[in-house]
Amino acid sequence: EAEGRGRLARPDFDPGAVAVIEAGPAQSVGAGPPPGRPPTLAISGRSPGYWAFEVETESPALLVISEAYFPGWSATVDGRPAQVFPTNLALKGVPVPAGGHRVEVVYRPLSFRVGLYLAGLGLAGLFLLTAVVGLWRLSRAEGGAALGVLRNSLFPMAAQLFNRTVDLGFAVLMARQLGPEPVGRYAFAVAVFGYFSTFAEFGLNTLLTRNVARDRRLAPVESGVNLAVRLGFSAASAGLVLGLLGAYGAVFGGLTADTFWATVLLVLGLGPGSVAAILSSLFYAHERAEYPALLSILTTLVKVGLGVPVLLLGGGIVGLAAVSIVTNIVTALAFLTAHRRVLGPLVATFDPAYARGLLGQAWPLFVNNLLNGLFFRVDVVLLKGIAGDLQTGYYNVAYKFIDGAQVIPAFFTLAAFPVVSRLAAAQPDRVGAAVGRGLRALFIAAVGLGLFGAVFAEDLVVLLFGEEFRPAAVALALLVLHMPPGFLNSFLHYVLIVYNRQRAVTWCFAGAVAFNVGANALLIPLWGYRAAALNTVLTELVLLVPFWVLTARHVRLSPLGITAPTLAAALPAAGAMLLARPFSPLLAFGLGLVLYPAGLAATGALRREDLSLLRALLRTMLGRR
Numbered sequence: 001e002a003e004g005r006g007r008l009a010r011p012d013f014d015p016g017a018v019a020v021i022e023a024g025p026a027q028s029v030g031a032g033p034p035p036g037r038p039p040t041l042a043i044s045g046r047s048p049g050y051w052a053f054e055v056e057t058e059s060p061a062l063l064v065i066s067e068a069y070f071p072g073w074s075a076t077v078d079g080r081p082a083q084v085f086p087t088n089l090a091l092k093g094v095p096v097p098a099g100g101h102r103v104e105v106v107y108r109p110l111s112f113r114v115g116l117y118l119a120g121l122g123l124a125g126l127f128l129l130t131a132v133v134g135l136w137r138l139s140r141a142e143g144g145a146a147l148g149v150l151r152n153s154l155f156p157m158a159a160q161l162f163n164r165t166v167d168l169g170f171a172v173l174m175a176r177q178l179g180p181e182p183v184g185r186y187a188f189a190v191a192v193f194g195y196f197s198t199f200a201e202f203g204l205n206t207l208l209t210r211n212v213a214r215d216r217r218l219a220p221v222e223s224g225v226n227l228a229v230r231l232g233f234s235a236a237s238a239g240l241v242l243g244l245l246g247a248y249g250a251v252f253g254g255l256t257a258d259t260f261w262a263t264v265l266l267v268l269g270l271g272p273g274s275v276a277a278i279l280s281s282l283f284y285a286h287e288r289a290e291y292p293a294l295l296s297i298l299t300t301l302v303k304v305g306l307g308v309p310v311l312l313l314g315g316g317i318v319g320l321a322a323v324s325i326v327t328n329i330v331t332a333l334a335f336l337t338a339h340r341r342v343l344g345p346l347v348a349t350f351d352p353a354y355a356r357g358l359l360g361q362a363w364p365l366f367v368n369n370l371l372n373g374l375f376f377r378v379d380v381v382l383l384k385g386i387a388g389d390l391q392t393g394y395y396n397v398a399y400k401f402i403d404g405a406q407v408i409p410a411f412f413t414l415a416a417f418p419v420v421s422r423l424a425a426a427q428p429d430r431v432g433a434a435v436g437r438g439l440r441a442l443f444i445a446a447v448g449l450g451l452f453g454a455v456f457a458e459d460l461v462v463l464l465f466g467e468e469f470r471p472a473a474v475a476l477a478l479l480v481l482h483m484p485p486g487f488l489n490s491f492l493h494y495v496l497i498v499y500n501r502q503r504a505v506t507w508c509f510a511g512a513v514a515f516n517v518g519a520n521a522l523l524i525p526l527w528g529y530r531a532a533a534l535n536t537v538l539t540e541l542v543l544l545v546p547f548w549v550l551t552a553r554h555v556r557l558s559p560l561g562i563t564a565p566t567l568a569a570a571l572p573a574a575g576a577m578l579l580a581r582p583f584s585p586l587l588a589f590g591l592g593l594v595l596y597p598a599g600l601a602a603t604g605a606l607r608r609e610d611l612s613l614l615r616a617l618l619r620t621m622l623g624r625r
Contacts, residue, residue, distance in 0.1 A: 019062050019093055021085040049107035050467040056100045062087070063094045063103055075105045076468070079181055079390035104468050106176075159293035163300040164404040168464070170304050171400050174320075175393075175465045177311055184384060184392030185259045186317040187399075191380040192244065193266035196237040198373050200230050200270045203365025205281045206417075206497060207358060212285035213418035214425065219282060224348035225355045226278045234270035241267045252385035258318050265321035272328040279335035282343065287418060289411075291342060295334050303327040364502035368493075371509030374516070379532035382520045387528045395529035397465050398475035405449050405483055409442055409490035417494050424498050432555045438491055439562050444605060446487040447570050448596055453480030455577045455592070459585055471529075478533035484563075485540040492547040499554045508550070512543040569599025 039061055045052030055063060062085075069092035075082040077094070078101050087093030094103055175183050208222045241264060249255045276299075280292040303323060310319035339346050384392045416438055423431050453460070457480070458473035465472070496505050516539040523531035551557060573595035580588040600606045 019064050019087050021062070021087045021093055044102070045104075045467060047467055051103075051105040052467070053103040053105075054100070055096050055103055057096060057098055059098050061096050061098075063096050064088065065092050065094070065105060067092065070107070073105060073107050074179070075103065076179055077101050077103050079179075081179060081181075106466060106468055159297050161407060163296055164407055166300050166304055168400060168404060170307060171397075172464045173308065174311060175397060175469060178316070180393030180397075180469065181389040182258070182317055182393070183396055184389035184394075185256060186262060186320065187380050187392055187396035188384045188389075189259060189263040189266055189317065189321065191377040192241070192263050194373050194377055195370070196241060196267050197270060197273070198366070198369045199240075200233040200237055200274055201277065201366075201369070202229060202233060202359070203362035203367075203369055204229060204358065205277055206365055206494075207362055208278065208281045209285045209417060210421055210497070212282065213287075213421055216286070219285070220347040220349045221351050221354050222358075223278060223282065223346060224350040225358050226281075227275070227348055228350055229355070229359070230274035230278065231271055234274050237267050237270055238264075248381075248385070258316055262317040262321040265318065266324055269325040269328045272325075272332040275332040276328065276335045279332075279339050279346070282339065285418065286343060288342065291338050292335075295331065295338060298334055299327055299331045302330050361502075364506050365497070367506045368502060368509050371506070371513045372493075374513045378513070378517055379520050379524075379535065382517075382524055383529060383532050386521075386524045391529040394469065394472040395475050395532055397461065397469050397472040398479055398529075398533065401453065401460065401476055402479050402483070405446075405453075405480075406490075408445050408449075409487040412438065412442060413491050413494050416491070417498070420495060421498050432557070435491075435495055435551075435555050436557060436562065439488055439557070440566075440605070440607075442487040442491055443484055443563055444566050444600060446483040447566050450480040450483045451570055451574055451577070451596060452589070452592055453477070453483075455574070455581055455588060456585065475529050475533040478530065479536060482537040482540045485537075485544045489540060489543050489547055492544075492551050495551055495555065496547070501550055501554075504550055505547075508543060508546040511546070512539050515539055515542050565603035565605035566600065568603045569596060569605055572599055 037058055039055060039057035041056075041063070042054040043051070044054050051065060051067075053063065055061075064087050068090055069084070069086045073084045073092055075084045075094045077096060082094055082096075082103070084105065085093045085095075092105070094105060096103060174186075178186075204226050208226055212219050212222055245255060245260055245263060276295075280295075283289065283291045306323045306326060307320055310323055313319075315322075336346065380392060380395065383395055416434070420431060420434055423434055454477050457477035458470070461473040461476060462470055493505060496502070516535055519535040519538065520532060523535065527534075548557070548559065573592050576591045576595055577588040580591055597606075
């Protein structure tokens with residue numbers, strides 16, 4: 001430091017041409033001789049704790065920022081991590097190679113990241129405590145099929161909302177710690193893992209829930225076949241993933257080492273994960289959805305409790321993937337304990353003839369789930385190969401919000417599936433009313449989420465993930481539009497399974513995947529991650545048409561009766577929110593909270609029987625009669 005002060009004090013020191021930096025012996029700045037033409041610099045973004053520059057230089061140079069240096073500043077050059085050096089004793093400098101580059105400098109100290117995460121965790125814990133009290137009362141209440149569906153969906157949804165809140169906080173910490181490109185690489189690893197998870201599951205979980213819900217005497221043989229097949233397929237996946245990653249690298253030019261190992265480690269966790277999934281399906285078949293819900297909280301706490309220190313200590317995406325193996329083992333052991341105490345000891349028998357028949361039934365479901373996964377996440381695989389890790393990172397951040405919203409159709413459908421299965425077998429005349437009510441409820445929720453997500457997309461992304469992820473807001477504003485058709489497709493898919501239309505569903509998914517892959521291959525080179533978001537919306541619409549037509553052959557449904565009142569309620573709210581948003585986001589948010597529910601009541605989207613059910617639900621949760 002004394003040497004640096006001496007150089008700065010020399011009369012011939014020119015801060016426009018020379019800088020004094022603090023760097024260790026192994027650190028390289030890489031600045032070259034003074035260029036023939038002075039570098040050009042433009043500030044393209046500025047907010048507290050954030051700078052964005054457009055730099056043009058003929059030779060390597062050092063960008064000196066006249067702002068105090070503190071530990072916690074990080075930088076990227078064209079999206080790639082760069083060093084930030086203490087410069088001229090008090091300022092900060094970033095090495096920039098020759099050429100034109102975008103330089104982003106962000107202040108994200110460890111204390112801020114940990115504090116932000118702990119604050120979010122505290123809010124999530126408060127929400128969970130409130131929800132558990134109300135939902136425990138609901139779980140002990142008596143009621144009809146509709147209240148049963150709500151009980152078995154709201155408890156898991158509350159748990160998963162807690163999980164997704166914690167996951168979102170963890171995703172924020174991960175994004176701010178790693179930056180867009182590592183986030184993009186981990187998104188690719190998770191997408192590949194998802195395909196192998198679908199292969200290992202092979203459609204058997206759905207059949208297990210359906211078959212045991214109809215006849216609980218089938219639980220031992222269903223458990224035995226599921227365990228044998230899924231553990232065998234999980235072991236096979238460990239070898240198959242190596243071949244797949246090699247082929248992908250040959251086509252798209254190789255994978256980074258951390259991408260490769262993160263993907264392999266995630267796939268190695270399929271074995272214990274399969275055991276937990278089988279036991280979860282058994283609880284759903286017995287309509288005891290609160291137990292998988294509570295155990296999912298344990299899974300989240302273990303994953304995040306181990307993941308945060310791994311991330312903060314520099315474990316990166318490989319460390320996070322290793323944490324997933326430990327998490328799956330703990331979850332499987334917890335499920336085994338819960339099954340023994342609630343449903344009795346796990347009894348598993350293997351019947352080869354039954355296994356062959358079950359695999360024959362499961363094959364269409366496996367293909368459907370694989371195709372479903374392809375059109376949901378093949379965009380990540382294509383986006384990484386065509387547009388690179390940076391754009392994949394932007395897209396993945398936007399998709400975090402969509403993943404959180406998927407808890408609603410996922411758990412509502414799982415809770416309604418056993419009920420609809422029983423009604424179809426014993427009281428088929430009541431199926432239409434049950435399915436119509438479910439579709440209406442999901443559409444109302446999806447349109448509401450889409451409305452707020454589209455209007456406040458930029459605010460959400462910048463608030464949570466920071467300025468360097470601002471481009472992800474465009475993807476989020478597009479992606480939320482997929483929720484209305486997507487929520488309906490989630491439910492209709494399972495209704496068709498009730499009527500054993502798995503093979504027809506396969507052709508629907510095949511057409512949707514063909515459309516999605518073709519559209520992404522065509523448009524991603526032109527529009528990057530924006531094209532991937534747009535194609536997600538279009539693919540859901542393409543899938544909705546045949547799903548609806550097939551369902552209508554078994555259940556009488558009114559498309560306009562289900563969708564038109566809700567859309568009519570959303571339009572005035574959307575107009576008011578968009579007009580108010582430039583002046584006051586808070587005012588726009590308040591208008592949405594008032595106008596959308598009022599519109600639902602005025603247009604009849606919320607019917608009298610729906611309101612009566614909601615009142616009964618709230619009275620039960622509040623402990624009133």
